[in-house]
Amino acid sequence: MHTRRSSRSLRTGGTLLATALLVSACSLGASTSAATSPTSAADVALGALPRSTPAALSPYYGQKARWHSCGVPGFECATLKAPLDYDKPVGGDVRLAVARKKATGPGKRLGSLLVNPGGPGGSAVAYVQAYAGIGYPAEVRARYDMVAVDPRGVARSEPVECLDGRDMDTYTQTDSTPDDARETTELVGAYKKFAEACGAHSAKLLRHVSTVETARDMDIVRAALGDAKLNYVGASYGTFLGATYAGLFPGRAGRLVLDGAMDPTLPARRLNLDQTAGFETAFQSFAKDCVQQPDCPLGAKGSPSAEAGRKLKAFFRKLDAHPIPTGDADGRTLGEALATTGVIAAMYDESSWAQLREALSSAMKKHDGAGLLVLADSYYERDGDGRYSNLMSANAAVNCLDLPPAYDSPEEVEKAVPAFEKASPVFGEGLAWASLSCAYWPVGPTGEPHRIEARGAAPIVVVGTTRDPATPYPWARALAAQLASARLLTYEGDGHTAYGRGSTCIDSAINTYLLRGTPPVDGKRCS
Known part of the structure; x- marks a missing residue:
């Protein structure tokens, strides 16, 4: 099962898989209620909020963070409040978990730098610590x-809750490439059970975890920190969140870095299809490297990389019919669903390619699925005791609220499968069916595709990686074209996101911007 989630590891900031596909968009203006659907995303832009703070929000903006030790050396934590519903701010609160590590010096303090690793659903507190x-x-x-x-609904900030660990094990193993009516019914049943559990455990919160609401929460945090402007580095989905903040509060946008950028004008179908093609691009890079290695299980040294895709797809088909042992204490075997997740998990960072080769070799040659299960579990944030973080629950909650579902019925997905398989012969079918999950969500979407211009904002650095699997490079170009003050910075390479991944050129450009306020020249390219 795959979701629109992006942000993979704590080092790079990235993730994906479990109920839809990758990131999501936000609503069209200050209100959290659904706007009238436009004829085209190009017809409407996210509107800025009034500069003055509404009286009803003054108590929230007047908060002072009460910092205390939180168990991690050098860090302190606090809890702030935000309104559950910005349209009715007296109707209840959401508690937001905040962590910080104060500037170490030397040099003049530049304020706070808010960071977000993506998701949606990734814990920013865990990331910073x-x-x-x-x-x-x-x-x-x-x-x-x-x-x-x-963000609201994530980790320490009143997490959205859905299935327990045992039920999540069942969910993540559900066959996501149904071969007949019975398997289609089972997949639809899994999506419905997941959605119903979220509705049962988090009914009130599910209506209020949109990207717009989270961006408004960030402005409350900015005020509590005593900063006149928000300085921010967001990865993957975090770029969507940062761009939304700039659109709502252009005059309060400070130095913003959006790394692994999203395109908010795209509907869910296009987002999912584009990301499917992105994973195929990443897999082809892996395959070209793999067949040059003596231990590649997908082809002899020097064989065509296309052969690797055919062999992997054939292996997935074998697992669909006959899962293999993993040695898991809970008795889980490796079927097609978990194997696909494990392979996709390794596409986020080329440093994982050797681990993937070893895992595939063990699975394909020794019928030992332990290595691929480890990769899948890391992706789903499942620990050794069978407990899952709330990453997948929050991911679905935000995605399904931010955009209308990609497809409304299995029949629609069946018609779309050929396009997905064209985009990725290896992953396309499974990712097509993953696009159905939001069709059964217990609350309706409040967002639509739209532009974000953020006119009046200071320069914003938008970063794109040319072979990024989760946030394809054209998305970075598209967001940079929308934002009035954007500077596009390109990394010619593999993996998800670029900052802190080994490119001195990228890191120097971003560090100079953060420290001196000097953005790179628009269109700068690094390798």
């Missing part, structure tokens, strides 16, 4: 307080 707060360039950490807030 495990990586950003200690792994960002020393000169950046010296001048900025490193800050993160878990």
Whole structure:
């Protein structure tokens, strides 16, 4: 099962898989209710909110963060409140978990730098504590307080809850390439069960986890931190969140870096299809490398990379009929669904390619699925005790609220499968069926595709990677063309996102912007 999720590891910021496909969009203006559907996304842009703070929101904007130790050396945490419903701010609150590591010096403090790793559903607090707060360039950490807030519905900020661990195990193993009516009914039943569980456990919150609401929460956090403007680095879905903030509050947008950019003008069908093609591009890069290695299980050294795709697809088909052992304590075997997830997980970062070759070799030659199961579990954030983080629950909740579903029925998906298979012979069929999940969501969407212009904002750096699997490079070009003050920075390479992944050219350009406020020249390319 695959979802529109992007943001893979704590190092790179990225993720994907479980109920839809990758990221999502936001609503068309300040209101959280659905707007009239436009004839085209090009016809409407996200509208800026009034500069003045409404009286009903003053108590939220007047908050002061009360910092306390939170168990991780060097970090302190706080809890802030935001209205559950911005249209009715007196109707209840959402508690937001915030963490920070204060600037270490030397040099003049530049304020707070808010970071978000993507998802939707990735824990920003975990990200800043495990990586950003200690792994960002020393000169950046010296001048900025490193800050993160878990978005509403995510991790420590009143998490959306759906299935328990055992039911999630069943869900993630459901056959996502149905061969007949019975298997189609089982897949639809799995989507419905997941959606119904979310509705039963998080009914009130499900209506209020949109990207627009989370962006408005970030402005409350900015005020509580005492910053006149928001400085921000967002990866993957975090680019959508950052662009939305700039669209709503262009005058408060400080130094914004949007790495692995999303295109908010695309409907869910196009997003899913584009991302499917992105994973095929990433797989072809892996395959070309694989067949040059002596341990490649997908072809002899020097064989055509196209052969690798055919062999992998054939292997998936064998697993569909006959899953293989994994040695898992809970008795899970490796079928097509988990194997596909494991392969896709390794597409986010080329440093995982060797691990994937080894896992595929064990599975294909020794009938040992343990290695691919490890990759799949890391993707789903399942721990050794069978517990899952709420990543997949939050991912579905945001995606299904932000955009109308890609497809409304199995019949529509069946018609779309050929287009998905053309985009990716290896992954297309499964990703087509994954696009059906939001059709059964218990609450209707509040968002539509739209442009984000953010007129009046300071320069915004939009970063795209040419062979990014989860956020295809054309999306970065499209977002940069929409944002009035964008500077497009291109990384010619593999993997998901670019900052902090080894390119001195990319890192230098972004660090210069964050520290001096000087953006790169529009169109700058790095390798």
